[in-house]
Structures are given as structure tokens and as C-alpha cells.
Amino acid sequence: MSETDASSKAWFSTPEWLGSLREMPSKLFVSTSKDALRFSASCLQDQATYLKDLADCTTPLEALKCQLDFAQQSWSRSFSQGSKILEGLNTHSSLSNR
Numbered sequence: 001m002s003e004t005d006a007s008s009k010a011w012f013s014t015p016e017w018l019g020s021l022r023e024m025p026s027k028l029f030v031s032t033s034k035d036a037l038r039f040s041a042s043c044l045q046d047q048a049t050y051l052k053d054l055a056d057c058t059t060p061l062e063a064l065k066c067q068l069d070f071a072q073q074s075w076s077r078s079f080s081q082g083s084k085i086l087e088g089l090n091t092h093s094s095l096s097n098r
Helices: 003-008 015-023 026-056 060-096
Strands: none
Touching: 026 060
């Protein structure tokens, strides 16, 4: 395969990646995808709220507080939701190993 062919081929269309999807039970895939989409949607909503709040700031101190609050909220939500998604994967993994 030439470099041009390799670079034009998307990583998600490789036989190895497609094979890994066949091994993953569809129920787990759907559940994980839904959780990830919900998380993405909530992050987008948080960003929209943050931008609105930032636009309403009248002083540099208010803007800094708004940014720090958003950073803390984003980190907390990412950790919490990421943990839930991983917990779901671990639960499925332990059930399938029985």
C-alpha cells in the first residue's frame, strides 16, 4: 500500500477496528454510545451557559471567577461521567468473564 493510500484510509475503516466492533456485544455498544452522547450534549450545554455568563461579566474579576467556575464544573463532570462510562464497561466485562 502506498503512502497516499494509507493516509487517505480512515483509521476507523481498518479491518482490525471493524473486527473489534464485531467482538463487542451490540447492547454494550449502544449503552456506551448513549452515555457518551449524553455526556457530549451536557458538555455543549455547559459551554453555551458559560459563554452566556462570560458575556454578562462586567469586570475582569467576574470574568476570572466565571472561567474558574466553568473549569471546575467541567473537570468534575468529566470525571464523574467518565467514571460512570468506565464502570459500565467494567461491569459488562466482569459479567462476560463468568
